[in-house]
Structure formats: structure tokens, C-alpha cells
Amino acid sequence: MADAPPSVKIALLGAGTVGSEVARLLIDHKDDLAQRIGAMPEVVGIATLEPDDEALTGLPRDLITTDAAALIPKADIVVELIGGLEPARTFVLDALQSGKAVVTANKALLAAHGPEIYEAADANGSDLYFEAAVGGAIPIIRPVRESLAGDRIQRILGIVNGTTNYVLDRMTTAHLDYEVALKEAQEAGFAEADPTADVEGYDAASKIAILASLAFHMRVSLDDVYREGITEITPHDVAAAAESGHVIKLLGIAQRTDAGVTVRVHPALVPLTHPLANVGGAYNAVFIEAEAAGELMFYGKGAGGVPTASAVLGDIVSVARHRALGGKGPRESNYVSLPVLPIASSRTRFQIRLEVADRPGVLAKVAAILGAHDVSIETVRQPPSGGGDGRAHLVIATHEAVESDLSATVEEIRACDVVHAVLSVLRIEGE
Amino acid sequence: MADAPPSVKIALLGAGTVGSEVARLLIDHKDDLAQRIGAMPEVVGIATLEPDDEALTGLPRDLITTDAAALIPKADIVVELIGGLEPARTFVLDALQSGKAVVTANKALLAAHGPEIYEAADANGSDLYFEAAVGGAIPIIRPVRESLAGDRIQRILGIVNGTTNYVLDRMTTAHLDYEVALKEAQEAGFAEADPTADVEGYDAASKIAILASLAFHMRVSLDDVYREGITEITPHDVAAAAESGHVIKLLGIAQRTDAGVTVRVHPALVPLTHPLANVGGAYNAVFIEAEAAGELMFYGKGAGGVPTASAVLGDIVSVARHRALGGKGPRESNYVSLPVLPIASSRTRFQIRLEVADRPGVLAKVAAILGAHDVSIETVRQPPSGGGDGRAHLVIATHEAVESDLSATVEEIRACDVVHAVLSVLRIEGE
Numbered sequence: 001m002a003d004a005p006p007s008v009k010i011a012l013l014g015a016g017t018v019g020s021e022v023a024r025l026l027i028d029h030k031d032d033l034a035q036r037i038g039a040m041p042e043v044v045g046i047a048t049l050e051p052d053d054e055a056l057t058g059l060p061r062d063l064i065t066t067d068a069a070a071l072i073p074k075a076d077i078v079v080e081l082i083g084g085l086e087p088a089r090t091f092v093l094d095a096l097q098s099g100k101a102v103v104t105a106n107k108a109l110l111a112a113h114g115p116e117i118y119e120a121a122d123a124n125g126s127d128l129y130f131e132a133a134v135g136g137a138i139p140i141i142r143p144v145r146e147s148l149a150g151d152r153i154q155r156i157l158g159i160v161n162g163t164t165n166y167v168l169d170r171m172t173t174a175h176l177d178y179e180v181a182l183k184e185a186q187e188a189g190f191a192e193a194d195p196t197a198d199v200e201g202y203d204a205a206s207k208i209a210i211l212a213s214l215a216f217h218m219r220v221s222l223d224d225v226y227r228e229g230i231t232e233i234t235p236h237d238v239a240a241a242a243e244s245g246h247v248i249k250l251l252g253i254a255q256r257t258d259a260g261v262t263v264r265v266h267p268a269l270v271p272l273t274h275p276l277a278n279v280g281g282a283y284n285a286v287f288i289e290a291e292a293a294g295e296l297m298f299y300g301k302g303a304g305g306v307p308t309a310s311a312v313l314g315d316i317v318s319v320a321r322h323r324a325l326g327g328k329g330p331r332e333s334n335y336v337s338l339p340v341l342p343i344a345s346s347r348t349r350f351q352i353r354l355e356v357a358d359r360p361g362v363l364a365k366v367a368a369i370l371g372a373h374d375v376s377i378e379t380v381r382q383p384p385s386g387g388g389d390g391r392a393h394l395v396i397a398t399h400e401a402v403e404s405d406l407s408a409t410v411e412e413i414r415a416c417d418v419v420h421a422v423l424s425v426l427r428i429e430g431e
Numbered sequence: 432m433a434d435a436p437p438s439v440k441i442a443l444l445g446a447g448t449v450g451s452e453v454a455r456l457l458i459d460h461k462d463d464l465a466q467r468i469g470a471m472p473e474v475v476g477i478a479t480l481e482p483d484d485e486a487l488t489g490l491p492r493d494l495i496t497t498d499a500a501a502l503i504p505k506a507d508i509v510v511e512l513i514g515g516l517e518p519a520r521t522f523v524l525d526a527l528q529s530g531k532a533v534v535t536a537n538k539a540l541l542a543a544h545g546p547e548i549y550e551a552a553d554a555n556g557s558d559l560y561f562e563a564a565v566g567g568a569i570p571i572i573r574p575v576r577e578s579l580a581g582d583r584i585q586r587i588l589g590i591v592n593g594t595t596n597y598v599l600d601r602m603t604t605a606h607l608d609y610e611v612a613l614k615e616a617q618e619a620g621f622a623e624a625d626p627t628a629d630v631e632g633y634d635a636a637s638k639i640a641i642l643a644s645l646a647f648h649m650r651v652s653l654d655d656v657y658r659e660g661i662t663e664i665t666p667h668d669v670a671a672a673a674e675s676g677h678v679i680k681l682l683g684i685a686q687r688t689d690a691g692v693t694v695r696v697h698p699a700l701v702p703l704t705h706p707l708a709n710v711g712g713a714y715n716a717v718f719i720e721a722e723a724a725g726e727l728m729f730y731g732k733g734a735g736g737v738p739t740a741s742a743v744l745g746d747i748v749s750v751a752r753h754r755a756l757g758g759k760g761p762r763e764s765n766y767v768s769l770p771v772l773p774i775a776s777s778r779t780r781f782q783i784r785l786e787v788a789d790r791p792g793v794l795a796k797v798a799a800i801l802g803a804h805d806v807s808i809e810t811v812r813q814p815p816s817g818g819g820d821g822r823a824h825l826v827i828a829t830h831e832a833v834e835s836d837l838s839a840t841v842e843e844i845r846a847c848d849v850v851h852a853v854l855s856v857l858r859i860e861g862e
Contacts, residue, residue, distance in 0.1 A: 137724035150460075322758065
């Protein structure tokens with residue numbers, strides 16, 4: 001390497017936990033990174049609306065500015081870590097349109113405005129990297145976009161939200177109620193004061209939309225994702241899952257069939273033997289089924305300032321190498337135009353828990369309803385724990401059924417005179 | 432994309448299970464791949480010394496040739512799937528020196544002649560990709576080389592040989608002897624007729640040498656790797672491991688400390704709570720500890736023609752994109768010059784199983800020897816299963832100790848009059 005390597009100028013927009021950590025690593029590891037890049041990384045500025053934030057302690061004061069827009073022209077690489085839609089969208093588009101490379105961790109932005117952003121990158125020949133947008137520190141975007149680029153991905157099952165995995169894990173291992181587990185997660189820093197984006201599945205929906213786009217080489221937006229959260233999950237659901245050898249996880253699922261793709265987020269029963277079942281705490285994991293590669297899993301920390309900074313830095317090194325040595329990363333690949341199928345047409349197995357009258361003939365009545373809708377039963381259990389007072393619980397696991405048939409079945413069961421309540425209907429995945 | 436995209440010419444050298452599958456996928460998925468590459472992939476020839484091999488059934492006869500050297504000048508990308516050192520080395524160097532991009536799955540070649548090959552690639556500005564050399568279908572090279580390029584990898588623990596994992600898994604789950612499990616693996620196609628390269632750890636040693644080179648940005652060759660195989664593992668070892676909450680795995684380990692790096696392959700006790708403990712059958716997994724990213728794991732099929740072909744195709748798409756659209760992959764990064772430390776200086780925990788005289792005072796005697804060598808005891812168990820006939824078994828788990836101290840300890844224990852036999856000494860990893 002020459003004595004005075006060229007420099008690569010980096011502007012950081014946003015200086016929260018991730019942004020300040022990226023700045024710190026870029027400055028502290030400067031010499032190491034220069035060797036890996038082939039050019040000296042130079043932070044030209046750190047834009048934040050809170051220049052006195054504690055997270056910025058120790059960073060050079062003269063780099064900190066409140067004027068993000070003014071930083072963009074000075075940079076080769078713009079790193080967007082503001083989050084949210086605006087002003088992040090404007091800054092990212094400005095940067096791409098003026099030929100800058102962009103690194104972002106902004107899943108919401110990509111899920112909402114992906115096409116516009118990909119097009120700006122392609123039109124201007126700019127690199128657009130976003131490894132940190134899904135799975136935090138876990139390298140998942142690059143494997144899907146590049147390593148598996150010669151394969152055909154058939155299905156992705158992802159635990160892509162650490163908050164909900166932590167809550168469900170505590171409900172499973174410590175037998176907590178949802179509210180207690182959520183409170184614990186909030187106290188441990190794994191959940192926000194307003195947990196809606198996590199517990200209702202919005203965060204996971206953004207991530208699975210991004211993964212589906214890359215995996216299937218088509219455009220999938222947040223609006224295409226069917227979504228259910230975990231707020232209705234009870235300790236009884238968790239116990240019933242355990243009794244049948246399952247654990248409940250919030251999954252992001254993207255599946256490709258000849259008819260089209262389905263993209264959905266919902267809690268699901270996962271067999272204990274499945275690699276995803278062992279993903280505990282706030283960890284994330286993405287399980288991929290590809291035609292040639294078979295089953296793959298990627299596991300690691302899905303959030304947190306320092307882990308996420310690792311993914312952002314990997315992207316910065318990649319695009320900085322391109323600046324220093326020539327080259328360009330992969331472009332958007334969206335040549336496939338398959339329909340996104342409605343949830344009603346998707347096929348899954350289901351577990352239905354019912355409270356019924358404790359008398360002969362009830363099961364026959366319920367089974368007849370299922371049969372009439374083409375939903376076939378795999379197992380029926382009557383757990384000793386449920387019921388009493390003239391009532392019993394039934395736990396029915398179905399074979400694979402079409403969602404709309406199942407919905408019609410459940411409506412009819414709910415109206416049936418021997419059924420007191422439909423306690424829960426959960427999908428079974430990963431078998 | 433334009434109507435008549437340029438083509439990228441691909442020569443396949445080697446047409447065994449992997450090579451023939453790569454050829455098949457390149458031809459069958461041509462249109463799909465063209466969209467992803469931005470140019471039409473064109474197979475200009477398939478070189479093999481066995482043109483009538485069954486694996487070639489269905490492939491165009493006019494592409495098949497026995498003259499590999501003659502194919503190279505016709506190609507943009509040379510895909511080396513011959514394996515072994517020669518003639519693979521000559522072909523790869525020829526290709527790189529004439530400015531071709533090279534994709535290879537040849538771990539033995541890279542572990543033995545890595546520096547020469549990396550230099551040829553750098554000197555000629557040629558892409559050199561080798562995702563399939565480690566972990567079969569699992570994207571592991573690209574994550575280490577690119578995704579984690581901004582981080583500092585501290586340790587890698589890898590199950591990187593499917594044969595030994597299958598054998599150890601069967602010994603654990605079906606309580607088989609080593610020989611019986613090996614025979615089963617051979618019958619199931621998971622082990623070669625001559626299993627030496629796998630069961631003695633040579634294959635794993637090549638792979639961990641490659642991973643260590645990439646992870647630590649330095650040159651690590653096969654000769655730097657300390658190596659022990661699994662042929663001495665007995666059902667008693669497996670049972671003793673289980674009793675203390677462990678499972679025995681053949682691990683490739685690369686670790687960085689301030690003093691240098693250690694790179695080794697040996698069987699080890701892994702706690703059942705560690706993500707690697709659940710990696711069953713012939714699956715592979717690589718567990719990485721990085722400064723910022725924390726703990727990551729990559730899991731999937733480590734061998735087999737079709738899975739490995741997926742990794743090779745991913746590399747072909749990457750380098751073909753560079754040919755079509757400009758750009759270049761990462762160069763060798765070897766700027767670090769840390770010493771590779773001898774195994775004698777490495778620090779680990781150990782489990783020592785002894786057959787001793789069944790009388791008072793024995794434990795005190797053994798403990799005194801350990802203490803004299805600065806090896807401190809964590810637990811001692813006397814399993815009910817061992818011993819009889821005036822003899823007892825002792826299972827000692829040590830705290831972390833220096834390997835040379837441990838070796839001296841074991842020698843002295845072996846010579847001690849109350850000790851009938853040192854049954855096994857195994858390292859404990861992943862805690």
C-alpha cells in the first residue's frame with residue numbers, strides 16, 4: 001500500500017446509539033480499517049439534532065453538526081442512521097442523486113419507499129447497502145443478495161424482532177403473563193416504552209418485506225405483508241404448545257409457490273426440534289430453505305447499538321473499497337413479477353384450542369364441522385388442565401389447510417351450541 | 432436490460448458431483464441467472480478426465496472435453512472443481528495470470544498454496560472467490576470477508592466437517608461405538624471408503640486455516656494448525672460428557688489474543704446450552720465471536736454436490752456481475768503479522784478421565800499433582816458406572832489451564848502408583 005493512501009470521506013447522519021458507536025469505531029479503528037479498505041476512512045461530520053446527547057461523549061466536537069443537508073456534498077459515503085421516513089428519505093435520495101454511496105440501517109424507509117430508493121441508486125450508479133436493516137449484526141442481506149444469488153430461495157422463516165422473542169421466551173421459560181414479560185423486557189431495555197411497533201409485528205413486517213424482495217427478486221412492500229402481533233398470546237397457549245412439543249415464536253415468513261408469494265408476520269407454533277426453536281432471549285435468526293443449498297440458518301444479535309454498528313461498518317468498508325479500488329455492489333434485482341397472494345389463500349397447519357361442553361358427542365360435532373370445510377384433523381387432545389365446571393378443553397391440530405377454509409370453519413365452530421369459546425387459533429410452521 | 436445482453440463465458444474444470452451440478456444449474460437456470468448478472472452466462476466447456484461418467488448424463492456432449500488447459504483461454508471465469516493440489520494449482524494460477532476470474536471450492540489448495548494464489552489474483556486484478564471451500568452451502572466466506580470487515584473477530588468455533596459430526600452424533604444419540612458409527616456413515620454416503628482426511632481432522636484443518644486467514648487478516652496455512660482426530664473417542668467419553676451436560680464435537684478453532692493466534696482442530700466437550708451443541712447429523716455450523724457483533728452462528732449443509740453447487744453459483748454470479756457491470760471483489764487482506772502460537776501455550780479447560788485404585792487418599796494424591804502444576808480443579812465426579820474390581824473412575828474438570836502445564840500434569844498422573852490408566856483427556860470449549 002502506498003504511503004499516503006487516498007481518503008474516503010464519510011458523513012454520518014444520525015448519532016443515536018448506533019450512529020455514535022459507528023463514529024467511535026470509525027475513529028478508533030481508523031488504521032485497521034484503512035488497511036482493509038485501501039484508503040483512509042475520514043469522518044467529515046456527524047449530524048444530529050441533539051448535539052449534547054450523552055451518546056456523543058468522547059467524539060470530536062468539531063465534527064458534530066445539526067445541519068445534515070450541508071454534510072452530504074462533502075462526503076463520498078453517506079451513512080443514514082436517523083431512522084423513520086422523513087427527513088431520512090430526502091437525505092438518502094439527495095445523496096444517491098448526487099452520486100454518493102449510501103449505507104442505511106433504516107428498515108422502515110426501505111419497506112415503505114424501497115422502489116424509489118433502489119431506482120435512485122441504479123440511475124446514478126451509486127452503491128446502496130443496508131445490512132443493518134434486518135437482523136442487526138447478523139449478516140443476512142449480503143448472503144441473500146450475493147451468496148444465494150445463483151440459487152432459488154423457496155421459503156424464509158425469520159425471528160427478526162428481538163423484543164417479541166424476549167417476551168415469548170420469558171413467557172415460555174418463566175411461565176409469565178404477557179404483560180409481566182413485556183414489563184420485564186422494558187426494564188431490561190429490550191422493549192420501548194411504547195412497544196406497539198414490536199409487539200404488533202410492524203417492525204418484523206418491514207424486515208420480512210425487505211427479505212422477500214431480495215429473496216424473490218421482486219418488489220414487496222410493507223402493504224403486502226399480512227400481520228398479527230403477540231398481544232393475544234396467553235400462558236395457556238404457551239402451555240398447550242409445549243404439550244405438543246412446540247414453542248411459540250413470532251415469525252416473519254416469505255414463501256414462494258408457483259401461484260405467487262405469501263409474506264406474513266404472526267405468532268406460530270414451531271416444533272422444538274426445529275433450529276429456530278432454540279433461539280432464545282433477544283436473539284434473532286433467519287432460516288432459509290433454498291432449492292440447491294437446502295436449509296440454512298443465520299443467528300445472532302438482532303439489535304443494540306454496538307452489534308448494529310458492526311453491520312453498518314461492514315457496509316462502509318464494502319462501499320469504501322469500491323470508492324478506493326473501483327467496483328460497485330449488486331443492483332436491485334426485481335425482474336420477477338409474481339403476485340403477492342392474500343393470506344386467505346395461504347396453506348398452513350393450525351392449532352385450535354376450544355372450550356366445550358364436557359359431554360359425549362361434542363367431539364363428533366366439532367369434527368363434522370371441520371370435515372365439512374375440508375379441514376382434516378391430525379390430532380385431538382383433551383388436556384387435563386383445562387375445563388372443570390361442566391366444561392372441557394379441546395386442542396385440535398389440523399393437517400395443512402387453506403386459510404379461508406380454516407376461517408370459515410372457526411366461524412362455524414364459534415356458533416356451535418356445544419362450544420363455549422374459541423380460545424385461540426395459531427398457525428404451526430417449520431415442519 | 433438491453434435486448435441482446437453481453438455474455439459471460441464460463442469454463443468448468445472438474446465434473447464430479449459438484450461440477451456436473453453447477454453445469455446443470457447454469458444451463459437450466461440460464462435466463463434467471465442472466466437477469467441477476469446483467470449478462471448471459473455461457474458455459475464454454477466442461478473439462479473432465481472421465482467424460483463418460485454417469486454424473487454428466489443430460490449435459491450437452493459437445494461441451495465436454497478432457498483438455499482443461501485449452502478451455503482457460505476461452506473463458507472469462509474459470510471454475511475449478513477438480514480438487515486436490517495438482518493440476519488444480521497450475522490451472523488456477525494460469526487462469527489468474529491471464530486475467531481470468533477464478534471460482535474454486537478447493538480448500539486443500541487454498542490452505543496449502545493460499546499466498547501464491549492470492550498474490551496471483553492481486554497482481555492481475557482478478558477476482559478470486561471460494562465460498563464453497565468452507566461450509567459447503569453455508570455462506571461463511573463472504574460474511575467473514577465482507578460483512579464483518581469493519582469488526583474485529585476474536586474467536587471462531589466451527590463444526591466444519593460433516594462426516595465427523597455425523598459419526599459423533601450417532602455415537603451420542605444411538606450410543607454406537609466409533610467403528611459402527613463410521614461404518615454407518617460410509618453406508619449412508621457421509622464418509623469415504625478411506626475416511627482418514629475427515630476422521631483425522633485434515634479436512635477441518637484446511638477449512639479453519641482459511642477462516643483464520645480471513646478473520647485475522649493474516650496468512651495462516653495448514654502447517655500452522657494443531658490437529659487431533661476423533662478416532663480415539665469412546666462411548667465412555669461420550670457418556671461422561673453427557674453426564675456433565677456436554678456433547679463431544681470435532682471443532683475447528685481460531686482464536687486471537689494479544690500475544691498471537693491459535694488455530695487448532697480437535698474433539699471438544701461443548702455445553703448442551705451452546706448453539707453448536709444442537710448441530711446434528713452431517714450439518715455444519717460456524718460460531719463467531721466478534722468485538723462489536725457479539726455472537727453469530729451460520730448453519731447449514733456442509734457438503735454434497737447440490738448444496739455445494741449453490742455456493743459455487745453464488746460466486747459465479749458475483750464475479751460475472753463484475754465482468755458485466757464493472758467492479759471487483761475484495762482482495763487478500765493480510766496486513767496483520769501476529770505469531771501463530773504453539774498449542775503448548777494455549778489456554779483451555781480440560782476434562783480428564785482416570786481409572787484409579789478405589790481406596791481413600793487417592794483423590795488427595797491426584798489433586799496434589801494438579802495443584803503442583805498450577806492446574807486448578809473445578810469439579811471431580813466419581814461416576815457410578817466406572818470401576819469395580821478394586822478400581823474406580825474419576826472425572827476431573829479443570830479451570831482454564833495452559834496446555835503445557837496440563838500435559839506435564841497428565842504425565843505425572845500417568846506415572847502415579849494409585850492411577851491405573853488415564854482414560855482420556857479432552858478439552859472443554861464454548862463456555
